[in-house]
Amino acid sequence: MDSPGTRKVGRPRDPLVEERLLRVTQELIAEIGLDSLTMNRVAERAGASKATLFRRWDDKRSLVRDAVAAFDVDTTIPNTGALRTDLEALIRTWVSPIGYPPAEFRHVIAAISRDPDIWRAFDAATHAERTRSLTVIVKRAVSRGEAEPLRYDAAFVTRAVHSLAVEHAAQRELPLDEAFVARAIESIVEPILGVGRDPEADARDVAAGIPLHVRR
């Protein structure tokens, strides 16, 4: 992805070398975090010279931004036969998008969320594709009769889950584990899709004095 103003122009490029450098940068972000990452370590691990690296990127920040923009988003749309398990599979890839365990990806999200330029590159690389996957999954659930046809703001629901993951990982330093995935689905995504709603049971509890502002 070209980044005018920081990517140097007018020099011959080898796309394979460039891809390797970005890949190594992605690995190191996940392994050691953004703070400990240096141009030196990237060059060393990639078996390239620092000159090769600096020929392409002026500084660590522009390198990281391009590495994050080049994250491979998993474009496989889960198809498990049920909405709940589709959502679980999908949101699992969201909190661990480059195949790393969520425990490690926590540090990646924390690191990239600290720099708005880097965050926007990540958002641009992931958001539209994720919204599209969610849309397909819900459409299938509607056609199976698992969910009523319904309007919802797929892009903003996707963003809400992203934002929760960032707050969870970066601000509260909690693991992006299965419990997080389950709560995001049960408390945000399913209710928005109207799944699992039972106003009659709720009305009975209200009549019995049981409060409803609790987890379902």
Added chain:
Amino acid sequence: MDSPGTRKVGRPRDPLVEERLLRVTQELIAEIGLDSLTMNRVAERAGASKATLFRRWDDKRSLVRDAVAAFDVDTTIPNTGALRTDLEALIRTWVSPIGYPPAEFRHVIAAISRDPDIWRAFDAATHAERTRSLTVIVKRAVSRGEAEPLRYDAAFVTRAVHSLAVEHAAQRELPLDEAFVARAIESIVEPILGVGRDPEADARDVAAGIPLHVRR
């Protein structure tokens, strides 16, 4: 709020001086952001000596954490007679919690979200009270017949709106304006509460080939 380990002990304290220093710190965070804030500027604006300030706090970080923990949460629960306007009033106070215009509070949220310790102090000061307000508002809407009785995860819905505000302000550097408040309500809070749902209209659009993954 005591902060063991950073708040110095064993010295006489004047709560009024302390409160004034925290208040001035809060003002400066909102006005100039956390990066430009210095112990010097706080002392100067408060008309106190640096010695007075350092007697209470070892460094800027512990001062800021205590100032954020002491944010006055608006405990007035809106009561406008309708769910939508109650939610608008409530979420407006969430994105501008210390009475500053949302345009300025954007910088506050961005600043405090960069340090997990400071974020947790802010979260502890605000989250429970906000969840309680949301609960009261929804309960009133149910009793007015505006919403069906329903179970929902009030704490996580509150957190989702907080997280969206952080991502919006800190990561994407967008203003926390009325458009943000409206979209958070229409796309997240109202659908979770089952408000504005119309499966029959949706079904007609499905029959007519109109996609539903759009804003309501």
